[in-house]
Amino acid sequence: MKILSIRLKNLASLSGEHFIDFESEPLASAGLVAIVGKTGAGKSTILDAMSLALFNKIPRLKDSDGKLQDVDGSELLTNSPLTVLRRGTAHGFAELCFVAQDQKHYLARWELKRSREKADGKLQSVQRYLKCLTDGTVVADKAKAVESAIYKITQLSFEQFTRAVLLAQSEVTAFLKARDNERGE
Template identity: 50%
Template sequence: MRILSISGQNIASLSDRFEIDFTAAPLNGAGLFAITGETGAGKSSILDAMCLALYGDAPRLATGASSDEVPDPSGDAIKAKDARAILRRGAVQGWAEVRFTAQDGNDYIARWQSRRARDKADGKLQNVARSLARASDQQVLAGQTTAVNEQIIALTGLTYEEFRRTVLLAQGDFDAFLRADTNERAGLLEKVTGTSLYRAVSTRVFERTEAARQAHDALALRRGEHRLLSDEEQAALAEENAPLGVQSRHLVDRIDDESVRL
């Protein structure tokens, strides 16, 4: 996949609407670029916005226990891992949007949005709205969280955890890939480098080689069950068959004679 743009508003420390377009100058011609700024300027919030739009989750939500709760201006407590906790304090709504090119070569737009009831700063947090649309005609392909997640995974070839550990290494999480076990790391590398095709080819070659070996072993076993006759045995068999051949020819002659008389 290829990220084309990231945009949003009221995500963590970012209050104003922002947009980073990688298809426009100067980023479209930059082979390498960096996101820099003072602590709290919103560098990580940009990455959070990207993950929210694509997967409805964000790296900063990975810390803490799933049962931890945080206070909310509405008076209710929400889970610390609730993505709505990223909504900027005092904001009545926030959103994140990512435009990307998928594995099928088409461009799509993934969007995440959170809002408060009655558009009040202390209103109760409403359910998150998510959508996935085709960029060419704005056709909405999915509008439910589960359906959006399934399509994002199918289009990118990566789950959120795989995306977080490979494409995105958030602050304080650079060792996530290194801490993965051998099998998991191998699978991630295949997806990132696109070498899963070679694994499939290798598996097919092994399977065909193993089938050919088993067929060869079976033929060798059958061959071992048969013994070739020695020269003496072949001569004795030929001598034994000679009279039978003469008798056979006599019988054929008699049958021909009988046929003529009839």
């Protein structure tokens, strides 16, 4: 799997729309890219966007087990991907363009809206789709179908992705201290 670009809007600490293109300079010839910045600048949010687009999950939230009250009065679990929509906004999304195992280019999209496009509206269901950019076909546009198709074309589950491609901050120590056979898995 090769990441080509990330596009996101109104997620966590990042307001508005942002686009990172790994195929254009200066990133295209960079080899290794470091995401650096001050606390709260949005470094983890960029990684969250990748994970949301592919799996509708966020690695840094997986150990959260509390609840919080949304602006519409409903209760949300703190580990829910719905909590990533930036406060005061009515719409957010995460898109990931990548090359899969079959060497085709794909676009995975995760999108969340509030009712009536109002910042205090009720959260709507997450919308997801997977499109093959190579031939222009929509591979899947329902949550379960997208999940299945992502696994088929990447050969990675969420757990494998967060160990092999995207290692969450909270997991670095565990990875470094793991036995060779555990790291191999």
